[in-house]
Amino acid sequence: MAAIGAIDDFYDLYVQVQKIYEEHKESCSGTMKHLWPDKLDEVCRKDVRKACEPLMNQYLHVFADGYDKIFANAYGFATFSFYNIKGISRADQPGKLVCREISFAEFLIEFQFAVSRVIHSWKTKTQPKYEFDRLYKEINDRVLAYISSNTIVAVLQDEDSTPVTNAILYIYQNLTSTNCYINKHPISETRFIASNTTETERIALPVHYCSKCDKHFIGEITLKLFEKKYGTFLVEKRKLTDADNAFSAFNEESRLFQLGYNVSDNRTDAERQRLLVTLLEKNMMTYFDMVRCIENNIRLHPNRPTAIAKWKRDLKHIGDYVLTTKGQH
Ligand SMILES: [Zn+2]
Ligand SMILES: [Zn+2]
Numbered sequence: 001m002a003a004i005g006a007i008d009d010f011y012d013l014y015v016q017v018q019k020i021y022e023e024h025k026e027s028c029s030g031t032m033k034h035l036w037p038d039k040l041d042e043v044c045r046k047d048v049r050k051a052c053e054p055l056m057n058q059y060l061h062v063f064a065d066g067y068d069k070i071f072a073n074a075y076g077f078a079t080f081s082f083y084n085i086k087g088i089s090r091a092d093q094p095g096k097l098v099c100r101e102i103s104f105a106e107f108l109i110e111f112q113f114a115v116s117r118v119i120h121s122w123k124t125k126t127q128p129k130y131e132f133d134r135l136y137k138e139i140n141d142r143v144l145a146y147i148s149s150n151t152i153v154a155v156l157q158d159e160d161s162t163p164v165t166n167a168i169l170y171i172y173q174n175l176t177s178t179n180c181y182i183n184k185h186p187i188s189e190t191r192f193i194a195s196n197t198t199e200t201e202r203i204a205l206p207v208h209y210c211s212k213c214d215k216h217f218i219g220e221i222t223l224k225l226f227e228k229k230y231g232t233f234l235v236e237k238r239k240l241t242d243a244d245n246a247f248s249a250f251n252e253e254s255r256l257f258q259l260g261y262n263v264s265d266n267r268t269d270a271e272r273q274r275l276l277v278t279l280l281e282k283n284m285m286t287y288f289d290m291v292r293c294i295e296n297n298i299r300l301h302p303n304r305p306t307a308i309a310k311w312k313r314d315l316k317h318i319g320d321y322v323l324t325t326k327g328q329h
Pocket of ligand 2: 008
């Protein structure tokens, strides 16, 4: 399940490495006005290794088979650089160099290169003639295979002929106040295919479906999260603003708490989201109930911006999870 959060994990690492460089730059600026990029790389490398090691281990299976522990050693990171330096040949400025921090995509390449160096050093212990380029290509193929089998396909590919869902999408401010919930109708999760304003793209949305009423619906907060990312959806929407049912909202909040979910402790996004996915996988809670609880919490606690940000990231994550595991009903 780690796959869904991989990009988030690596992006966090990228930001962490950026901070390492900023801190070193600050602490060094007293002694030296300008630190050369290669010098700064050298100064930061140890901290960078320390920062990278947890994810190297967490995703080791993506890079290679048959190992269970990897160290971010000095050999692996010997060429790591957080800078991209290019020579610009201009008549008026011969030999001019332009230097910038690497992008996130470039950082992923540096990371993969460091991991490849470590694995290559293991490989050559038993097969001294194993070429680095060969190993690097093997690792790259594994990473590509991993990405293609784990990418969330919210945007449907051209070859996917799933038609746009021909139904009304009901939007609820409060999922607890839906008749389907109050009357205990059978509610399941499904994909709702919608086109957006680009006219060519079809987007999958994680929605709730009541088989008794033949009704597709979604919480307003979740819909907004997806529209923010993919643009406005061209579907027939019915917005429903039933009166809130604060009492059952409170009950649901405590139920999710009882199952161990909490945004006020120091748990990371990955830890919280792993718990939510586990609850779904083990059928301990339905997608509908989970979304209902979290959206309730967001509405009932408008003065907790940090908690709201976490709840929204969690909503997006479990929505992504549903899209990777569910077809259309
Ligand atoms: Zn119903
Ligand atoms: Zn996520």
